[in-house]
Amino acid sequence: MARILITSGPTRQYLDPVRYVTNASSGRMGAALATAALELGHEVVIVSGPVTVDYPAGATVIPVVTTDEMLQAAVETFKQCDGAIGAAAPCDYMPRQIQTQKISKTGKPLTIELVETADVVATLGQNKRGRDRGDQPLADDRSPRRQWVVGFALETEDQRFRAIVKLERKHCDLMVSNGPSAIDAADNEVELLDPDGNVIEAIAGDKEHVARRLLAQIQQRLISS
Amino acid sequence: MARILITSGPTRQYLDPVRYVTNASSGRMGAALATAALELGHEVVIVSGPVTVDYPAGATVIPVVTTDEMLQAAVETFKQCDGAIGAAAPCDYMPRQIQTQKISKTGKPLTIELVETADVVATLGQNKRGRDRGDQPLADDRSPRRQWVVGFALETEDQRFRAIVKLERKHCDLMVSNGPSAIDAADNEVELLDPDGNVIEAIAGDKEHVARRLLAQIQQRLISS
DSSP states (O other): OOEEEESBOOOEEEESSSEEEEOOOOSSHHHHHHHHHTTTTOOHHHHOHHHHHHHHTTTTEEEOOOOHHEEEHHHHHTOOOOOEEEOOOOOOEEESOOSSSOOOOSSEEEEEEEEOOOOOHHHHHHHHHTGGGOOOOOTTTSSOOOEEEEEEEEESSSHHHHHHHHHHHHTTTTEEEHHHHHHEEEEEEEEEEESSSSSEEEEEEHHHHHHHHHOOOOHHIIIIO | OOEEEEEEBBOOOESSSEEEEEEEOSHHHHHHHHHHHHHOOOOOEEEOOOOOOOOTTTEEEOOOSHHHHHHHHHHHHHHHOOOEEEOOOOEEEEHHHHHHSSOOOOSEEEEEEEEEEOOHHHHHHHOOOOTTSSSSOOOOOSSSSOOOEEOOOOOOSSSSHHHHHHHTTOOEEEEEEOOOGGTTSSSEEEEOOOTTTTTTEEEEEEEHHHHHHHHHHHHHIIIIO
């Protein structure tokens, strides 16, 4: 049995007390992955942005709002986990300044400077145990096992190429490549990529089916190995 | 019996195919107003942004995404209505340019120019039948009756003053003033203001209670009069 961190849903980056930048991530892929992991007998902790999806009762859910909150909760949770699946779509830009009062309309354009947020999956990948010790699990049973990280890449163009670049940059063990049609949809169509850039499996169907296939691959390649 | 347009929920203004500016409006106030109006025997058409709330089965729902879509649907629907309640929180700024591909992170800040969207309630107020004919219903039964518009003002400071300014500018018959704690909450605390700036009623409680009190006031002052 493994203890698995799943990040899920969107995050929000507020401009003022009312308005924010976000995306339409629904948490459905995260919920389906959690269900599939529980079915295999694993323990699941979900760090989730604001969603209305129902997560499975067997999972522990830590709710967050911003990307920085997701990062903090994920890093803290990951310490006690064997691996992480980054199914969330954290907002990757945030306003440089947050207005404390609602911005009033003046009739004139409003210029907003956005800066990049920290990258949740990249931070987990950089800090995973055993990253620099090669691909073999540690021989000493008293040592914590090597941790693994599976990322998701959502791109509108050059999907596979960009997913491979992200896999490498974020130190992921596997990368799931999908497109914008995945967002807030019942179905998904993904390619699962290994660190050599090979397509291990192409999976299409409802998110429950996709999640079960992904977990079967993770089980075989990262948990049982 | 009246035919009532209710706008409800948030709208989204996309920066690219994935990211957008929005707010946390849940559509609960709109759903509660629709239920209260149906209970009084009225006909209800809801123009709603993307929400997960359940609208009452007796209402017709027209789904929209952007503020411009909400404006078009509301203006078209309003032609066949006696009055409108603007409970939506339309996103009032939109990016001047929408990128057709997902914006890639570069490590550098991203400057976005936002311009104001059209104002849905102000447009309904400006175009309502009978606006320049005084406060009396038209005497001729064959003429369409004078239309009415009730707005919502959500402010973080100077709430009542700003609500009165909005009532006048948007040619509303009544204005509901509330604060940011209303957003995505089960409860609300509002003041109902008339065109002279008087507080007709202060209402606090769950949104179903607030909606029934607001509809009772609308019934007495705008529908039965």
